Amino acid sequence: MAGISDYDLSGQRALVTGSSSGIGAAVARALASAGARVVINYGGGRQRAEDVVSEIKSAGGEAIALQADVSQESSVQDMFRQMFEAWDGIDILVNNAGLQRDANLIDMSVEDWDKVIAVNLRGQFLCSREASRAFLKQGVDPERSAAAGKIICMSSVHEVIPWAGHSNYAASKGGVSLFMKSLAQELSPNRIRVNAIAPGAIRTPINREAWETPEAEARLLTLIPYGRVGEPEDIGKAAVWLASDASDYVTGATLFVDGGMTLFPGFADNG
Ligand code: BGC
Numbered sequence: 001m002a003g004i005s006d007y008d009l010s011g012q013r014a015l016v017t018g019s020s021s022g023i024g025a026a027v028a029r030a031l032a033s034a035g036a037r038v039v040i041n042y043g044g045g046r047q048r049a050e051d052v053v054s055e056i057k058s059a060g061g062e063a064i065a066l067q068a069d070v071s072q073e074s075s076v077q078d079m080f081r082q083m084f085e086a087w088d089g090i091d092i093l094v095n096n097a098g099l100q101r102d103a104n105l106i107d108m109s110v111e112d113w114d115k116v117i118a119v120n121l122r123g124q125f126l127c128s129r130e131a132s133r134a135f136l137k138q139g140v141d142p143e144r145s146a147a148a149g150k151i152i153c154m155s156s157v158h159e160v161i162p163w164a165g166h167s168n169y170a171a172s173k174g175g176v177s178l179f180m181k182s183l184a185q186e187l188s189p190n191r192i193r194v195n196a197i198a199p200g201a202i203r204t205p206i207n208r209e210a211w212e213t214p215e216a217e218a219r220l221l222t223l224i225p226y227g228r229v230g231e232p233e234d235i236g237k238a239a240v241w242l243a244s245d246a247s248d249y250v251t252g253a254t255l256f257v258d259g260g261m262t263l264f265p266g267f268a269d270n271g
Helices: 022-033 046-058 073-087 110-138 167-190 205-211 214-221 232-243
Strands: 013-016 037-042 062-067 092-095 149-154 192-199 254-257
Touching: 013 022, 013 073, 022 037, 022 046, 022 062, 022 092, 022 232, 037 046, 037 073, 046 062, 062 073, 073 110, 092 110, 092 232, 110 149, 110 167, 110 192, 149 167, 149 232, 167 192, 192 232, 205 214, 232 254
Parallel strands: 013 037, 013 092, 037 062, 092 149, 149 192, 192 254
Antiparallel strands: none
16 A cells, blocks of 8 residues: 655655746645755746745745746756756656647747747757756666656646647647657656646636636636636645656556546536
C-alpha cells in the first residue's frame, strides 16, 4: 500500500515555468508544501514571482524566482544554468507556461499563431530538453526518488475538445499530447517519467470572462458535470502526485482534472 511518504518531495528540486500566477503558482506552492525546493519562473512581472517566493518561504519552504522567456533557447539555457548553480541539479520539471491569443481563423494574425505555438509548444520542448540532459547526467538517486527525473506537461481539455476561435491554442495542446507521449516512450528506459495534466475550466486570469459574472459562470457550469469551477489547488494536488513516487509506475499518461468536462455533458440527457 502506498504510504504518505510516497508523496514526500523532500530534497527534490523543481522548476515550474510560468509560476508567478494562476495554475503555475498553485503547482509551485503545492510542490513546496510537499517538501520540494522550487524555481518560480516568470516571463515578465517580477514582483508577482517574488510574492510567490515570499509566500512559500513564509510557509517554511524554499524557492527562488528566475526570469526566462521559455520560447527562447538562450533564455531557457540561462535559467537552467542559474538553477544548477543554486541547487546543483533538477528532479522535477513542470512545463506550465502557456497563453491564449484568441481569434477566428480568418482574423488570426501570423503573430497570434506563432506566439501561442512558441510559448505553449516550443517552450515545452526547450525546457524538457534541458531538464532531460540533466536527468541523464544525474541518474537515479534512490535517496531522492525512484526515478531519475519527472516531467509534467500542462496540457488542457482542449488537447481533445476542439475549440472554435482558439485553433492556435487547441493545436498547441494537441501537440503537447503527442510530444509528451513521445518523450515518455523515448525516456522511460532511462527512468524518466513524462506525464501531462489536462485541466478543465480553472478559475485563473486566463479565462476570467468565463466565470467573472454569475451569468457567465452559470453558462460555464453547463459544461461541468461535477458542478463547480476548478480551483488552481485542484491542479497543484495532481501535480504533487505525478511528481512523487506515489505515481512511480505512471508514464505517458494524461490526467484530466476537469470536473468531467471531457465526458460529453451534452449527452447526459439522452443527447
Ligand atoms: C483554457 C481556458 C478554458 C478551459 C476550458 C483551458 O485550457 O485556457 O480558457 O476555460 O481550457 O475550456
